[in-house]
Amino acid sequence: MTQRWIYKQPPAEDRIDSISSSLGFGPLAAKILVMRGIDSYQKAREFFKPKLSDIHDPFLMADMHKAVERIAEAIENGEKILVFGDYDVDGTTAVSLLYLYLSRISNKKYLDFYIPDRNLEGYGVSSEGIDYANNNGFSLIIALDCGIKSIDKIEYANGLGIDFIICDHHLPGDVLPPAKAVLDPKRNDCLYPYKDLSGCGVGYKLCQALNTLYKIPEQELQDLTDLLVISIAADIVPITGENRVFAKMGLNKLRKTKRHGLKILIPPEKLRNFSISNIVFEIAPKINAAGRISHGKAAVELMTAENTKQAYLIANKIVNLNDERKELDSNMTQQAIDQVIETQQENTYSTVVYQSGWNKGVIGIVASRLIELYYKPTLVFTDGNEGEVVASARSVADFDLHQALDSCADLFLKFGGHRAAAGLSMEKKHFSQFKKRFEETVKVSIKEHQKSPSIEIDAEISLQDLNHDFFQFHRWLAPFGPENMKPILVLKNVRVKGYIKKMGKQNSHLKFNIIQEQANKEIECLAFKMGDYASDFRNRNFDIAVTLEENYWKDSLTYYLNIKDVIFH
Template sequence: MEWEMAESNVGVEESFVKELDIPLFIAKMLLNRGISDIKEAADFINPQLGALHNPFLMKGMKRGVERIGRALHYGESICVFGDYDTDGISATALLVLTLQRLGARVKSYIPHRLKEGYGLKKESIKKLSDEGVNLIITVDCGITSLEEIGFAHSLGLGVIVTDHHQPFAILPSADVIINPMQIDCQYPFKELAGVGVVFKLCQALAGLKNEELLCQESHLDLVALGTIADLVPLKGENRILVKYGLKSFASTSKVGLRALGEVSGVDLGNINVTHIGYRFAPRINAGGRMGDAKKGFNLLLSKDFTEARIIASMLDEDNKTRQKIQREVFGEASSLASGVDLGTEGIIILSSRQWHRGVIGIVASRLSEKYNCPAIIISIEDGMGYASCRSVRGTDIMSVLSGGADLFSSYGGHEYAAGFTIKEEKIDELKKRIKQAISKLSHTKCSYPGLIVESELDPGEVSREVFENWMNVFSPFGKENPVPIFLSKNMTLIESPLIVKNRHLRLILEGKRRVVEAIGFGMGGLKEKLEKGDCIDIIFSPRFNNGRVGLDDRVGLDDRVNLVEVSGLDK
């Protein structure tokens, strides 16, 4: 596997070490995350809820609060209209709970993925109008619903859009738009998830009844859930919200989250980003992927633990079904992708009438990760194509799609993820245009991504306590704050290598000051190239077990590093 050392800036690193009293390897980690000034570094090391920006800095916030205030005063019926993914479901739950606390007449609407599709539709708007709704507040959707919002106005409904997706050049005629991605929005942090935008609205709404902690203490678990699930960068406000949100799981009053932890095998007292991303979010998403996202929403709002357990079990079964379907679709898509000349085309774009619409987003993500290039997967049903798009750093998928805007029935998204619907007969023309657009991006090519090594570090250079402390400081790890990878040179293999569970490599290595156990997952094939006494270089990452970091001289289950790569086999 290719790897390279991260770029260094000795002047910045030395100033961090001196001004912040931190180890050099930590200074390098800060620099590697795009942090170059002392205040930003200090804020990263010690994130505080008090450092969150004033919500009224976001364009539309003041008008949005005033409009909701009028709805509360006159007893209008409010509908929170959400999306069917975990971000949208969390955002819907957060706003409903907040409005209930404020005494609103509020209901929710989350569309059926397979029957209705994404976002506002005229049919759903008409239904809400017939039910007596006066004000629709969208969450995690709505910014591209120009025609639908015009239709809502024709029925006499008010509409507030809260969203985080990329707006088109022409904005919808909503009463209020709250979206930090608006070109003229001066809000300092642009990369909030949908639930993050709703959190800012809830912060602002707290002033209506002088409840400063209306959602900061009670509902940060929902904010962390949606933020992690939507794979937004874990920096700035997102880092603060997730850091404190994860802590709040231990004392959550939400029986739905407790039931989800039970069925997922997660201890809420030690929950982390991986638990949310790989256990909680897939189960909540599974309801929507298989059809009905209301299950996930009902779980988050449940007040009865017995009911919550039943819903969590249903979502667990949905997730098992989703996994089976996903394996089948991914297998077929991977086979087709292997026949694509990736070096020439620079993108994977595949379509089929056999692929379940509910899993194409995951399949697109997996292919994009596997080949390090954009991937578009289209499911064709009854003459319509439903697509999910995923991209990589350096390729704005929305810009790529814009060249086919006239072909779409609908589309929207942001730099790394998007979706669209298109008539089947237009798909071939779209593929042609997208490939032309990609070919003009000289930097775009499919290749296997190399590893970026944070710094050289012998495991013996720092004590277990110091290392654990700093890894906990840097957590939560996620997008744009990855689990660090280090290089350690001249490690001596003091025991013969072993194979663990048929495929994993186990090495006992001695560095300058101590002995470390290294586990190379899936690296058993290297055993034949290694023998006791070899001097090798290793690339490793910390080993986490229930919140603990393994890096020590005591060989034990909690005292390992993850072996990422072995160099120097020809020494």
């Protein structure tokens, strides 16, 4: 109701006809494929039937030989190895994955993991973590999902006689940290063909490389992809290329996972059809809650739990933390909205808010909530260490947040991230100056189409197009995610048949069936957060932009339409 509808440029008819005839798909399915760049039989084979043979040799990654040699040396000599990772989902799954693999090839008494405290240590490699390693006799630290810009910290560790191996996927700076090995496909000198691995994905490539030496059964190595797919979903990396192979494999492993902690987090009735979306909305927030509210160590303990009793104790703690996170989220978001109004930022080009006492672990969520409401590049600040403030930043579609923040980098103590999201810290005295400079930067750089949300339409269809063959094709397109999102389809001049059911808290959601002229069928629709428009739906014809969704109930599969936007006639 507030979005611009942008129809994707349709491909030439001859390209659609070619893929339709070679694959046996109907014109609508062929059109969707060609618009995703799948315009040959070979590309379709790789897309629909990805195989392990499609993934790349881990030794193509710069420094991989060095990493394997140093870890093998540590195992052979009985050195203590510390697996260090970030406190978010990508970091904790990466630590869990590598810790579980190393537990299979080395003596566990020489192995431990470390997750920094978000509030006391902040993001990335920390001095406290290095001191912990030094005080406990660890001579090798393997850092996952962080470390690519931790030059001073790695130098500090080197001075203590502690070696580092970095496994990261964030953008490096001009100078790499002086570690024994730096694994990051985004290094300028790295020839690894696929650049969009998650942090956990880089960790998995390290395990693959190590396995050329230690050769645990291939099946056991593949079983670790249940953790990898969680990182892929939660870190919002493209589900293309290698990530698509890992995601499909990982979802299959997740549906029959042997990990006690994950089995508790996944409702049994959803196991059969568990998807990327389920991970994003059901598993990831709970795993994240540990690091946001308490300590990320609990997330690793859950994913590596050795028995059901231990897993239940940790899972209950994490679920309670997630409930606390929801309460904080709601209260802080309302306080942030009040501040936007009080500071008259409703008509600015950016949103920058700060309040002492806001929880560091929730400010990123609040930033996302503000974008839903105001749709502007947004930073939410709270207190950091003495005299400092920290922020989580979120962007709007297609606006390069990292580049905008980089123009203010002289004000920051720490800064990292990518186009869509970032984190930073700075001295509190610079806050007002930053707020003005960032507003000016966004003002001169943001383009008109980036100032309001839009929705990209794959195709206009009729209800007749929603047949068994298209439903089957839609299932084959999964897993969905960045660069392979669910097709957004438009149905025009439809109307409600029968009654409209209100659902959810405060009747905020609607459910009803729709029909269309000259289409001898109907289908169920859900309209989330559109409860106020019940009378409009009831009394008027309308056009809708939708995605196709599946619902399993008592072993029965049905389909419905999720309404993303509507235009009332």
